[in-house]
Amino acid sequence: xxxxxxxxxxxxxxxxxxxxxxxxxxxxxxxxxxxxxxxxxxxxxxxxxxxxxxxxxxxxxxxxxxxxxxxxxxxxxxxxxxxxxxxxxxxxxxxxxxxxxxxxxxxxxxxxxxxxxxxxxxxxxxxxxxxxxxxxxxxxxxxxxxxxxxxxxxxxxxxxxxxxxxxxxxxxxxxxxxxxxxxxxxxxxxxxxxxxxxxxxxxxxxxxxxxxxxxxxxxxxxxxxxxxxxxxxxxxxxxxxxxxxxxxxxxxxxxxxxxxxxxxxxxxxxxxxxxxxxxxxxxxxxxxxxxxxxxxxxxxxxxxxxxxxxxxxxxxxxxxxxxxxxxxxxxxxxxxxxxxxxxxxxxxxxxxxxxxxxxxxxxxxxxxxxxxxxxxxxxxxxxxxxxxxxxxxxxxxxxxxxxxxxxxxxxxxxxxxxxxxxxxxxxxxxxxxxxxxxxxxxxxxxxxxxxxxxxxxxxxxxxxxxxxxxxxxxxxxxxxxxxxxxxxxxxxxxxxxxxxxxxxxxxxxxxxxxxxxxxxxxxxxxxxxxxxxxxxxxxxxxxxxxxxxxxxxxxxxxxxxxxxxxxxxxxxxxxxxxxxxxxxx
Amino acid sequence: xxxxxxxxxxxxxxxxxxxxxxxxxxxxxxxxxxxxxxxxxxxxxxxxxxxxxxxxxxxxxxxxxxxxxxxxxxxxxxxxxxxxxxxxxxxxxxxxxxxxxxxxxxxxxxxxxxxxxxxxxxxxxxxxxxxxxxxxxxxxxxxxxxxxxxxxxxxxxxxxxxxxxxxxxxxxxxxxxxxxxxxxxxxxxxxxxxxxxxxxxxxxxxxxxxxxxxxxxxxxxxxxxxxxxxxxxxxxxxxxxxxxxxxxxxxxxxxxxxxxxxxxxxxxxxxxxxxxxxxxxxxxxxxxxxxxxxxxxxxxxxxxxxxxxxxxxxxxxxxxxxxxxxxxxxxxxxxxxxxxxxxxxxxxxxxxxxxxxxxxxxxxxxxxxxxxxxxxxxxxxxxxxxxxxxxxxxxxxxxxxxxxxxxxxxxxxx
Numbered sequence: 001x002x003x004x005x006x007x008x009x010x011x012x013x014x015x016x017x018x019x020x021x022x023x024x025x026x027x028x029x030x031x032x033x034x035x036x037x038x039x040x041x042x043x044x045x046x047x048x049x050x051x052x053x054x055x056x057x058x059x060x061x062x063x064x065x066x067x068x069x070x071x072x073x074x075x076x077x078x079x080x081x082x083x084x085x086x087x088x089x090x091x092x093x094x095x096x097x098x099x100x101x102x103x104x105x106x107x108x109x110x111x112x113x114x115x116x117x118x119x120x121x122x123x124x125x126x127x128x129x130x131x132x133x134x135x136x137x138x139x140x141x142x143x144x145x146x147x148x149x150x151x152x153x154x155x156x157x158x159x160x161x162x163x164x165x166x167x168x169x170x171x172x173x174x175x176x177x178x179x180x181x182x183x184x185x186x187x188x189x190x191x192x193x194x195x196x197x198x199x200x201x202x203x204x205x206x207x208x209x210x211x212x213x214x215x216x217x218x219x220x221x222x223x224x225x226x227x228x229x230x231x232x233x234x235x236x237x238x239x240x241x242x243x244x245x246x247x248x249x250x251x252x253x254x255x256x257x258x259x260x261x262x263x264x265x266x267x268x269x270x271x272x273x274x275x276x277x278x279x280x281x282x283x284x285x286x287x288x289x290x291x292x293x294x295x296x297x298x299x300x301x302x303x304x305x306x307x308x309x310x311x312x313x314x315x316x317x318x319x320x321x322x323x324x325x326x327x328x329x330x331x332x333x334x335x336x337x338x339x340x341x342x343x344x345x346x347x348x349x350x351x352x353x354x355x356x357x358x359x360x361x362x363x364x365x366x367x368x369x370x371x372x373x374x375x376x377x378x379x380x381x382x383x384x385x386x387x388x389x390x391x392x393x394x395x396x397x398x399x400x401x402x403x404x405x406x407x408x409x410x411x412x413x414x415x416x417x418x419x420x421x422x423x424x425x426x427x428x429x430x431x432x433x434x435x436x437x438x439x440x441x442x443x444x445x446x447x448x449x450x451x452x453x454x455x456x457x458x459x460x461x462x463x464x465x466x467x468x469x470x471x472x473x474x475x476x477x478x479x480x481x482x483x484x485x486x487x488x489x490x491x492x493x494x495x496x497x498x499x500x501x502x503x504x505x506x507x508x509x510x511x512x513x514x515x516x517x518x519x520x521x522x523x524x525x526x527x528x529x530x531x532x533x534x535x536x537x538x539x540x541x542x543x544x545x546x547x548x549x550x551x552x553x554x555x556x557x558x559x560x561x562x563x564x565x566x567x568x569x570x571x572x573x574x575x576x577x578x579x580x581x582x583x584x585x
Numbered sequence: 586x587x588x589x590x591x592x593x594x595x596x597x598x599x600x601x602x603x604x605x606x607x608x609x610x611x612x613x614x615x616x617x618x619x620x621x622x623x624x625x626x627x628x629x630x631x632x633x634x635x636x637x638x639x640x641x642x643x644x645x646x647x648x649x650x651x652x653x654x655x656x657x658x659x660x661x662x663x664x665x666x667x668x669x670x671x672x673x674x675x676x677x678x679x680x681x682x683x684x685x686x687x688x689x690x691x692x693x694x695x696x697x698x699x700x701x702x703x704x705x706x707x708x709x710x711x712x713x714x715x716x717x718x719x720x721x722x723x724x725x726x727x728x729x730x731x732x733x734x735x736x737x738x739x740x741x742x743x744x745x746x747x748x749x750x751x752x753x754x755x756x757x758x759x760x761x762x763x764x765x766x767x768x769x770x771x772x773x774x775x776x777x778x779x780x781x782x783x784x785x786x787x788x789x790x791x792x793x794x795x796x797x798x799x800x801x802x803x804x805x806x807x808x809x810x811x812x813x814x815x816x817x818x819x820x821x822x823x824x825x826x827x828x829x830x831x832x833x834x835x836x837x838x839x840x841x842x843x844x845x846x847x848x849x850x851x852x853x854x855x856x857x858x859x860x861x862x863x864x865x866x867x868x869x870x871x872x873x874x875x876x877x878x879x880x881x882x883x884x885x886x887x888x889x890x891x892x893x894x895x896x897x898x899x900x901x902x903x904x905x906x907x908x909x910x911x912x913x914x915x916x917x918x919x920x921x922x923x924x925x926x927x928x929x930x931x932x933x934x935x936x937x938x939x940x941x942x943x944x945x946x947x948x949x950x951x952x953x954x955x956x957x958x959x960x961x962x963x964x965x966x967x968x969x970x971x972x973x974x975x976x977x978x979x980x981x982x983x984x985x986x987x988x989x990x991x992x993x994x995x996x997x998x999x
Binding site: 137138141142241242244245246247257259260261262263264341346347432435436439440446448449527528529530531532535539542543545546547548549550552553 | 660662665666668686687688689690691692694695697698699701702703705706708709722792794795859861862863864865867868869874875876877885886888889892893950986987990994997998
């Protein structure tokens with residue numbers, strides 16, 4: 001079962017602090033470290049998420065004049081409110097179901113088999129995750145309008161998709177596919193194939209072995225990925241506006257409108273709480289699915305697990321077909337339409353003018369050359385990642401423990417849901433919460449205008465992603481593996497280093513990629529929070545798109561292509577680092 | 586590995602702490618100064634600031650509280666569409682000896698709301714970019730300080746939201762229908778024309794709830810056809826004749842328009858398409874943008890035709906219908922509680938100066954608000970402003986905005 005030998009203890013004399021014995025009253029360094037591991041991330045989330053959000057909500061509920069329950073009732077009795085809730089839930093449920101169903105075979109193909117060009121496809125799947133929604137909206141609408149690939153009479157003729165629920169769904173799949181592929185793939189590639197082989201040897205059909213051995217082992221990751229997609233789908237903003245059409249709205253778009261147009265903090269507060277209820281339900285369901293399925297599974301080194309892609313293998317064939325169709329139609333087609341247009345001028349002639357123009361500061365009042373914006377984007381993303389990764393790692397570490405007591409398990413499970421909440425709260429709520437919370441300077445620096453809050457806000461959103469990526473793998477580590485190491489005399493830190501760390505290096509790479517990608521493409525907080533320095537690439541794209549003229553439009557698309565390319569490069573680099581050299585192949 | 590009781594205890598403690606902290610912060614928000622402003626590292630201060638009125642915290646600490654304590658710098662809070670060339674910025678800094686910091690946040694509405702919420706602790710010294718659809722909110726909430734002119738805000742830019750048409754498309758249609766060369770008879774020129782059968786399914790409007798020009802166009806229709814509930818009598822949606830809007834020569838075509846609501850109901854029946862944003866509508870739906878859109882009429886700006894010139898630059902392929910326009914102004918002003926009100930005053934003076942005003946068309950794609958400022962050639966030639974735009978009182982906009990947007994959504998989607 002345990003496929004890795006722990007070499008740690010053999011060379012070392014038994015440690016003074018033997019953690020194998022039950023802990024005494026006196027705090028050991030281990031207890032202190034664990035306490036710190038809980039305290040540090042919690043403080044971060046409390047200061048930069050819970051307090052600001054609470055401040056804004058409480059101001060919405062009446063401020064100094066006390067609670068205003070009548071206002072609550074007014075909002076709750078509007079038929080419009082319930083239509084929005086229905087849309088939100090429907091969008092989240094259907095979007096998640098389809099994305100998960102399509103994501104699993106793709107994860108299999110990309111992480112369980114080997115084929116030439118795999119790294120390219122893996123990076124490609126990741127690109128949509130960072131593209132600004134305005135650009136994706138433009139790309140999709142060009143495919144959906146009459147004459148487009150996905151339009152009536154087009155390749156998928158007969159579907160009238162433009163400005164409808166279905167168009168929103170397509171875009172949700174486009175954005176979130178990578179989440180399922182990455183979370184499921186991360187665990188799948190570490191899954192020991194010998195269990196399935198054993199089932200086959202005992203006479204199970206490949207399908208039966210898959211259903212009874214592999215799928216149950218993967219359930220924690222599937223549940224984690226689905227929970228993330230559900231959250232992203234429920235709180236999707238830009239695509240809903242662009243593709244949903246007038247009158248179609250969700251709780252998220254309504255909150256945005258309440259806050260930014262009407263300054264109706266009460267309405268926004270009520271809706272935020274409704275949204276939190278929806279999110280809490282989604283989290284509970286996924287938690288339930290996970291709790292039932294989560295157990296230690298045998299994990300192996302990656303190179304044992306993946307096999308060369310074979311035409312004769314039915315699984316390989318089916319997964320390749322699903323991947324080709326899904327990635328081809330939903331990812332490659334919109335991306336390609338962007339790339340092609342970015343390489344043309346208004347008349348359709350091929351040119352690099354759009355890219356060249358990006359680097360001249362004065363054109364179209366761009367204010368900064370694209371290289372400056374690019375550097376700004378990278379710097380912001382680096383800070384956000386540097387914050388999110390250690391904090392998320394600590395949280396995942398704490399959450400992966402399995403306390404023996406019932407109350408301990410409850411605390412862990414509650415803590416788990418708590419950490420996910422930032423994904424379920426509107427960016428505008430957090431942004432405005434910051435404004436009324438950090439009204440006094442920290443060490444002479446007004447945080448609100450320093451630009452520092454932007455990477456912080458991005459980190460808050462990235463942390464749940466980091467946690468969800470690391471947790472399935474950490475939880476899958478057989479606790480006996482850690483116990484064995486401890487019994488052999490390894491200190492807790494050493495257990496962490498020699499047992500946990502090698503196993504999660506690759507998922508850590510995935511998490512890093514996610515955090516970086518989230519920050520690179522982020523536009524919400526970036527546009528809500530004031531910043532004194534150069535704009536990031538998504539802001540430049542937005543500015544270009546809000547000006548008339550084909551040249552500006554072409555430049556906006558060129559900038560979007562650059563952003564996508566940058567993401568793909570970062571992903572590929574992370575893949576390479578965590579896959580080979582760091583892991584020690 | 587078992588989670589130790591100590592760690593669990595610590596977890597419980599921190600949870601309790603953060604909840605208390607949040608509770609205190611919530612209690613003190615209404616009082617102005619905020620107890621938890623310094624965040625989680627001073628939980629003690631947070632709990633002591635839990636009282637309702639702790640405005641006293643402000644006193645004696647002005648300097649530390651200023652985002653920019655030296656009076657040598659001035660901070661402008663503005664929207665994402667603000668742009669200033671390096672040369673112009675340098676000119677301001679040289680002229681005044683001040684360092685200019687620009688803080689852009691989102692859209693005009695977002696900016697207005699942030700200014701209201703941060704009135705007691707402003708993000709900067711001056712603001713620019715709140716338009717006439719939102720300026721009342723700043724007035725009502727007493728966000729602005731008085732300028733030397735005794736006004737609280739001054740217009741810096743203006744722009745006309747007008748219906749634009751794809752001239753080539755209409756020329757082609759005219760040719761198909763009247764091969765002898767009778768051009769122009771079916772090309773729309775005013776709001777009434779958008780209801781005619783010949784223009785069925787050709788018009789792209791923008792969602793006024795999510796788009797600023799969308800709101801501008803809605804306001805144009807409100808001014809034209811009236812809103813009895815707000816006491817606005819319509820001036821008519823026909824062409825301007827002798828300085829007056831008319832109901833159009835063919836008023837028998839649309840006799841039942843007693844309000845803007847009626848107008849929009851008929852627009853809907855005539856197949857209006859609503860786009861969420863200007864960029865989505867203009868680049869995806871409008872045929873005149875050359876990006877494959879299919880509809881030749883759209884809500885845009887009077888300046889847009891300057892960016893759709895033909896190859897030799899002798900003519901624009903699109904035109905703005907100048908009898909359909911709503912004028913937007915963007916204002917600047919000094920913020921209450923500013924650290925450097927003198928600097929803010931100088932900055933606003935500079936924003937009104939010829940140096941800055943002349944830059945506006947190329948930098949921000951809007952017209953200068955100060956009369957007599959030189960326009961770029963292509964603007965002067967291809968992007969004339971409306972002689973007589975529709976107008977709606979800013980106070981009426983603020984008072985009726987929510988109802989108008991709700992009714993509009995009902996009508997268009999209903």
